[in-house]
Amino acid sequence: xxxxxxxxxxxxxxxxxxxxxxKTRERLAARQRPVxxxxxxxxxxxxxxxxxxxxxxxxxxxxxxxxxGDKDLKKTLTTAQADTEAAQRAFDDxxxxxxxxxxxxxxxxxxxKEHPATEEQAExxxxxxxxxxxxxxxxxxxxxxxxxDEATEYLTDWSEGEAAQLFDTAWQVQGETRADLGKG
Numbered sequence: 001x002x003x004x005x006x007x008x009x010x011x012x013x014x015x016x017x018x019x020x021x022x023k024t025r026e027r028l029a030a031r032q033r034p035v036x037x038x039x040x041x042x043x044x045x046x047x048x049x050x051x052x053x054x055x056x057x058x059x060x061x062x063x064x065x066x067x068x069g070d071k072d073l074k075k076t077l078t079t080a081q082a083d084t085e086a087a088q089r090a091f092d093d094x095x096x097x098x099x100x101x102x103x104x105x106x107x108x109x110x111x112x113k114e115h116p117a118t119e120e121q122a123e124x125x126x127x128x129x130x131x132x133x134x135x136x137x138x139x140x141x142x143x144x145x146x147x148x149d150e151a152t153e154y155l156t157d158w159s160e161g162e163a164a165q166l167f168d169t170a171w172q173v174q175g176e177t178r179a180d181l182g183k184g
Contacts, residue, residue, distance in 0.1 A: 034101070046091050053080070053088075063076070100138075112128045115128045134155055138151035141170045
């Protein structure tokens with residue numbers, strides 16, 4: 001059995017009569033591809049102050065919830081919340097946030113094909129060469145304009161963990177899904 005159409009289309013008059021489906025199609029057409037971020041903060045003091053403030057706020061919240069009538073506990077919670085907000089602002093000022101967006105699937109597949117695995121990598125079960133793919137993938141999915149040369153430099157010069165996280169963020173956004181297969 002052969003088909004002349006690659007996409008099944010509902011009868012146009014049914015679509016025209018269904019405002020819900022028309023609106024749904026418009027929303028589907030307007031969707032943006034997923035975005036993921038990688039946050040880097042080299043200032044350990046700022047990171048520790050934020051973690052300590054968040055911990056103090058959690059403790060103050062638990063205490064205030066345990067005794068809702070205690071005005072001192074409410075005041076302690078309010079102070080802890082202000083401390084967390086200040087520590088978060090300091091962290092945000094010190095941090096570098098890199099943003100990555102999923103590529104169109106055909107573009108991602110083509111990019112992987114441009115970087116075939118070496119014989120040794122193929123023997124290890126890899127379908128592509130992560131050493132050559134990494135910089136290209138990072139550059140192609142970066143919303144911040146990271147170039148291939150910059151990505152190569154980061155992957156070479158950064159610690160193994162940070163370089164792996166950079167690659168993983170660019171890779172993982174490609175498989176990010178925002179769909180839920182729940183009950184209708």
